[in-house]
Amino acid sequence: MLINCAAYEDGKKLADLPISSIREYVSRPGCFVWVALKDPESSDLEALQGEFHLHPLAVEDATHGHQRPKLEEYGDMLFCVLHVLEMDELGNLEVGEVDIFVGPNYVLSVRSKSRIGFLNVRERCEQEPHLLKNGAGFVLYALMDAVVDRYFAIVHRLEGELEQIEDRIFTERGTARANIEALYALKRKLVTVNHAAVPLLEAIAHLYGGRVPQVCMHIQEYFRDVYDHLERIVKITDSVRDMLTTAIQVNLAIISLEDSAVSKRLAAYAALFAVPTMIAGIYGMNFEHMPELKSEFGYPLSLTAMVVLDIVLYWRFRRARWL
Template identity: 60%
Template sequence: MLINCAAYQDGKKLADISVADISNYVGRPDCFVWVALRDATEAELATMQQEFGLHELAIEDARHGHQRPKVEEYGDTLFAVVHTIEFGATDELRVGEVNIFVGRNFILSVRNRSTQHLLGVRERAEHEPHLLRHGAGYVFYALMDAVVDRYFPIIDALEGELESIEGQIFVRGSARANIEHLYELKRRIMTVRHAVTPLMESASKLWSGRVPGVCEGSREYFRDVYDHLVRINGTLDSLRDTIGTAIQVNLSMVTIEESETTKQLAAWAGIFAVATAFAGIWGMNFEHMPELKWRFGYPMALGTIVVACTLLYRRFKRLGWV
């Protein structure tokens, strides 16, 4: 579906144009066309391929989707894939995709499987004509920067979730739930990492070394995007290490809880073993047992068992076993 199609010259918007009029503007020397599509159909992609002379392989990637984040050169045209990440209705992370085609006099963005619109990027660029003069390369930076900036709230939410789980680690009886939450959090972090790490590698090619011609005038801006990605990647590494430590601590707490349970069972088993031993001795019914014919033998036997068990209980209580 077509979202926007407009022509720009010298940092200013000339007009909103129809797809049929694109060819009238892309040929002008200081003019570029900015087209935005959402969940584009094959017919729309075919039309854009014809209007901008896009490479068949790039169009095929955009048509099939589910591509790894990347930046590829096809002659004078760049093709970039950037992943969008957002929370779904059940707090699951949903991964979308923005395919961006950049040429000297055009830029085409195709947003798929994402509810996050990019209209704010166009408004921001139009309010900064001194930057928009850089042409399609600057718009490419603005789109990448907008997507990358939306990673930060996701990272903050993951950090907050990890802190909440850490606060429950030393709560007795929560070990299983903690481990489940930690592994779920680790899976989310890997989802974000799969979007960030490849894009970081690709973004480095847009500001260092041989930079594609369309990005030459915006080299320092792409370095800013790269710096943001490095920060995010470092935070993800830190979160992953913290999760590993939290899992180890949680497993240690499970071992400690099991050890305490074992000690409690052993203590009560020892107490009942003493009572059983006394009962077994006095239950032999030998004829010449000293207490067998004694009037107070039964109360004495019960009292001895109670005293012995009480002494053992107090001893185990002092040791913290019961």
């Protein structure tokens, strides 16, 4: 589906275009066309492939989707794949994809499986004509910057989830399994963020250092800024992942401590029952010559001994915090 198609020259928007008029503006010096598609059919990409002379391998990747974040160079054309991360109302992490074709006189963005669009990016670019003068390269930067900035919101929300789980670990009882499940679910989300961010570090590094593609010349500092943001995101996710690993170990240690406390409590109660059982067992052997067997006070004395010994044991167990 076509979202937008417009021509720009000298940092200013010339007009909104139908697909059939793209060739007229692409051939004009100093002019570039910006086309945005959402979940397109293969026929839509084939039509634009002819207009922009896109490389067939890049078009094939965009058609099939499910690509790893990357940046590839085909002659004077750049093909960039970005993962778009979105959090739904239930806290589940959804992964979309944006494929961007960038040439000297065109930008084609193809958005798949993503609810949030990039109209705000287009508005931002149009409000900064002095930067939009740099052409298609600046549009590539603006799209990359928008995608990477969305990662910050996701990472901060994951940090909040970890803090909530940590609070439950130390304040609630009987939820150890639920805490472990929540921690592993959080770990999967962090892995998803890492899979989206880490491959882009190397890709974006090629846009501001070494042999910079022609379309990105004169705006290398902007791509370096995106690289810095992405590096911060990776460091935050690594830090959260380390804290998560520690939280899992603490949760397991608490489970072990609780099991040990239960074992001690059961052993203490078993000892309290064992003493009367031992005394009763001895006097239940019915030997003829046993002390106090025929005494009038034998029965109350044995009961008293049982109670006194149990009281002493109970006091000792309480001091040792077994009970």
